[in-house]
Amino acid sequence: MEGIVLNYTISPDDFTRAGEASSDVKRKLKQLGVSPEAVRKVAIAMYEGEINMVIHANGGEITVEITPERILMILADSGPGIPDVEKAMQAGYSTAPDEVRSLGFGAGMGLPNMKSYTDDLKIETKLGVGTTITMEVRLE
Amino acid sequence: MQVQDLIDSGRFKVISLGEDRERELTTPFCCDLLSVAMGHAPSGCAWVTVMGNINTLAVASLADAACIILAEGAALDEAAANKARMQEITVLGTEEPVFEAALWVWQQMKGQD
Numbered sequence: 427m428e429g430i431v432l433n434y435t436i437s438p439d440d441f442t443r444a445g446e447a448s449s450d451v452k453r454k455l456k457q458l459g460v461s462p463e464a465v466r467k468v469a470i471a472m473y474e475g476e477i478n479m480v481i482h483a484n485g486g487e488i489t490v491e492i493t494p495e496r497i498l499m500i501l502a503d504s505g506p507g508i509p510d511v512e513k514a515m516q517a518g519y520s521t522a523p524d525e526v527r528s529l530g531f532g533a534g535m536g537l538p539n540m541k542s543y544t545d546d547l548k549i550e551t552k553l554g555v556g557t558t559i560t561m562e563v564r565l566e
Numbered sequence: 567m568q569v570q571d572l573i574d575s576g577r578f579k580v581i582s583l584g585e586d587r588e589r590e591l592t593t594p595f596c597c598d599l600l601s602v603a604m605g606h607a608p609s610g611c612a613w614v615t616v617m618g619n620i621n622t623l624a625v626a627s628l629a630d631a632a633c634i635i636l637a638e639g640a641a642l643d644e645a646a647a648n649k650a651r652m653q654e655i656t657v658l659g660t661e662e663p664v665f666e667a668a669l670w671v672w673q674q675m676k677g678q679d
């Protein structure tokens with residue numbers, strides 16, 4: 427299927443750049459005329475995934491595929507993996523260290539936001555190997 | 567009530583001037599935890615917080631807040647100030663606590679209804 431593919435490399439521990447990939451996707455979706463509601467969903471879900479890669483996974487790669495039907499976000503990292511996905515998905519669960527908590531992170535709401543702002547969320551993770559999160563936002 | 571009305575009120579220090587100042591405010595919104603704000607800040611809100619780091623700017627922009635009000639005399643660090651200019655987000659400041667600042671915005675909004 428014809429579509430637009432965007433690729434981003436996310437650097438680890440770089441809070442001054444964190445969110446730039448999500449901002450860029452937001453800008454491009456707006457230019458493409460995607461509805462404001464869908465743009466907002468993608469922006470929120472992708473930012474949470476992007477910042478998780480920065481904080482928890484030593485960075486990674488994000489691929490965004492845009493077709494008229496849907497926006498697919500694939501976030502792949504080679505971080506530590508998630509030992510208990512069910513627990514990680516719970517609102518309020520966080521292993522964020524103190525220095526990032528003092529920046530306002532660590533509410534344990536990132537993954538729950540990713541779930542509630544997308545139509546589909548899939549997490550594949552292996553301890554010591556990494557995590558790949560696939561999220562889909564469907565368009566009209 | 568628009569972002570420009572907040573600026574014109576003289577009640578806030580103007581820390582950074584954004585682009586879309588004619589934007590209508592939907593509500594004040596208070597929270598310092600970024601992912602809670604990300605999940606719950608309504609589009610078009612005046613986000614009142616004490617967190618003035620670069621991530622506040624990213625969240626405001628991605629969650630589509632109309633402006634940021636830094637309460638309790640909180641300031642933007644340098645990276646955040648640059649980001650505010652780049653993203654063209656209006657950032658205002660006040661010495662007041664979060665609740666008082668938000669309440670005032672709310673009262674002005676109701677007064678103009």
Ligand SMILES: Nc1ncnc2c1ncn2[C@@H]1O[C@H](COP(=O)(O)OP(=O)(O)OP(=O)(O)O)[C@@H](O)[C@H]1O
Pocket residue numbers: 474478479481482483503505506507508514515519520521522530531532533534535536537538557600601602
């Ligand atoms: N890509 C990842 N690699 C490894 N662990 C992760 C990854 N993403 C999330 N986690 C784990 O899942 C937990 C919950 O993530 P979530 O985004 O919900 O909360 P948080 O990042 O800790 O805090 P918040 O997002 O509210 O600032 C994290 O604390 C971390 O332990």
Ligand SMILES: [Mg+2]
Pocket residue numbers: 474477478535536537601
């Ligand atoms: Mg998170």
